[in-house]
Amino acid sequence: xxxxxxxxxxxxxxxxxxxxxxxxxxxxxxxxxxxxxxxxxxxxxxxxxxxxxxxxxxxxxxxxxxxxxxxxxxxxxxxxxxxxxxxxxxxxxxxxxxxxxxxxxxxxxxxxxxxxxxxxxxxxxxxxxxxxxxxxxxxxxxxxxxxxxxxxxxxxxxxxxxxxxxxxxxxxxxxxxxxxxxxxxxxxxxxxxxxxxxxxxxxxxxxxxxxxxxxxxxxxxxxxxxxxxxxxxxxxxxxxxxxxxxxxxxxxxxxxxxxxxxxxxxxxxxxxxxxxxxxxxxxxxxxxxxxxxxxxxxxxxxxxxxxxxxxxxxxxxxxxxxxxxxxxxxxxxxxxxxxxxxxxxxxxxxxxxxxxxxxxxxxxxxxxxxxxxxxxxxxxxxxxxxxxxxxxxxxxxxxxxxxxxxx
Numbered sequence: 030x031x032x033x034x035x036x037x038x039x040x041x042x043x044x045x046x047x048x049x050x051x052x053x054x055x056x057x058x059x060x061x062x063x064x065x066x067x068x069x070x071x072x073x074x075x076x077x078x079x080x081x082x083x084x085x086x087x088x089x090x091x092x093x094x095x096x097x098x099x100x101x102x103x104x105x106x107x108x109x110x111x112x113x114x115x116x117x118x119x120x121x122x123x124x125x126x127x128x129x130x131x132x133x134x135x136x137x138x139x140x141x142x143x144x145x146x147x148x149x150x151x152x153x154x155x156x157x158x159x160x161x162x163x164x165x166x167x168x169x170x171x172x173x174x175x176x177x178x179x180x181x182x183x184x185x186x187x188x189x190x191x192x193x194x195x196x197x198x199x200x201x202x203x204x205x206x207x208x209x210x211x212x213x214x215x216x217x218x219x220x221x222x223x224x225x226x227x228x229x230x231x232x233x234x235x236x237x238x239x240x241x242x243x244x245x246x247x248x249x250x251x252x253x254x255x256x257x258x259x260x261x262x263x264x265x266x267x268x269x270x271x272x273x274x275x276x277x278x279x280x281x282x283x284x285x286x287x288x289x290x291x292x293x294x295x296x297x298x299x300x301x302x303x304x305x306x307x308x309x310x311x312x313x314x315x316x317x318x319x320x321x322x323x324x325x326x327x328x329x330x331x332x333x334x335x336x337x338x339x340x341x342x343x344x345x346x347x348x349x350x351x352x353x354x355x356x357x358x359x360x361x362x363x364x365x366x367x368x369x370x371x372x373x374x375x376x377x378x379x380x381x382x383x384x385x386x387x388x389x390x391x392x393x394x395x396x397x398x399x400x401x402x403x404x405x406x407x408x409x410x411x412x413x414x415x416x417x418x419x420x421x422x423x424x425x426x427x428x429x430x431x432x433x434x435x436x
Contacts, residue, residue, distance in 0.1 A: 031078050035069050039293040041089055042068055044168060045199035048082035050175040057082060059170075063394050065226025066292045067168070087202035088195055088294070094304045095344060099352075100369050102314045102321055102362040103341040104332055116339030118311050119215060120162050121358050122351060123189055126213070127155050131187030134178055135161035136169035138244060144229050145242060149174040149192065151181065161191070164247045166285050168222035168292065171196060175203040178212075187211045193219040194300030197307045213351055216305060218312030218340075218373050221291030221298070221380055223281070230398035231281040232260070239272050240264045247282065249273060258282060278416045280405035289383035290390070301379040303366065308348035314340040314364075315372030324362045331360055340369040 036042040049057040056075035059067040105117030123133040137160040148170040194216040240262040249259035256276035276282045324330035370376045
């Protein structure tokens with residue numbers, strides 16, 4: 030039998046797991062490389078060389094999708110916007126799907142083997158929707174989720190699937206040529222994805238200073254819309270506590286924003302452009318104050334910028350219908366795709382490798398994340414220690430201090 034080679038170089042694999050899902054003999058597993066990134070590996074004893082894994086690879090068999098039809102600045106009316114990274118648009122569409130008895134699939138932080146792990150799950154209850162809200166700046170393990178989606182579609186349930194563009198493309202390829210009227214897809218504007226292992230190792234460093242972390246928010250809005258995260262943990266007495274972490278204090282988030290720790294294919298991503306794969310694309314509307322200043326509350330408009338604003342890009346006729354069915358639950362400001370692009374570079378081209386990427390990955394491989402953390406703190410110098418100290422000041426105290434200063 031001809032030996033199947035899934036990819037020749039790491040840049041040719043996005044780690045979506047579609048090949049694992051499609052394999053009729055369960056001969057494929059996702060295995061970590063030396064940096065913690067997941068890649069498919071074939072068990073030669075089980076493989077029958079059917080080629081299904083090669084055919085299902087949407088990343089290598091890339092099909093150019095249509096260009097956007099409409100673009101908006103958008104904010105939800107009917108969900109808790111503070112639980113979302115930007116304007117709460119995903120939650121609004123998801124709530125609509127659940128109210129109709131459907132299933133929503135997206136990324137959630139789940140506890141696995143005592144560690145917080147980002148993974149795709151399906152929810153069918155409104156109370157569980159919060160699990161899928163908020164940004165996860167780490168690759169979500171799709172596991173066997175594509176099979177679960179197919180089963181839900183076969184049961185004639187409405188399905189909303191949200192993920193990175195490569196995950197949405199992988200699902201569509203896995204489902205094949207069959208058209209599903211009950212499938213709706215949302216792709217997010219993705220900057221790139223670090224490995225799950227590196228994220229978990231970063232949390233281990235944090236836990237040495239606080240306690241067991243059971244949840245993590247990359248975008249905590251207690252201080253407004255922007256890049257501030259928070260770790261939720263149990264202290265020694267078992268009380269729930271929250272540590273607010275500005276991005277400049279977080280080695281992981283800082284390296285993420287500098288494009289230092291993404292998997293190899295992210296730097297040549299085939300989906301980082303105007304050709305979107307989802308029915309709808311969502312992300313932050315960075316630059317709203319420039320592109321649509323008239324829409325903001327301070328200028329007599331209807332959007333409170335401090336709570337977060339989403340960009341909403343309609344890519345298909347099904348996406349147009351999704352928006353039409355949900356428009357009463359949204360505040361919409363008609364925009365232009367080029368205006369959304371201005372604040373989201375990944376709608377034009379993939380991010381470039383950060384200048385420290387090779388050094389960071391080699392340091393991580395050889396000495397672990399603790400060495401990376403030490404390097405980062407040394408790089409930041411005294412500013413890091415001052416900022417880290419401020420993280421431990423209760424928010425209530427910070428507000429009192431601000432009031433005193435204003436007086």
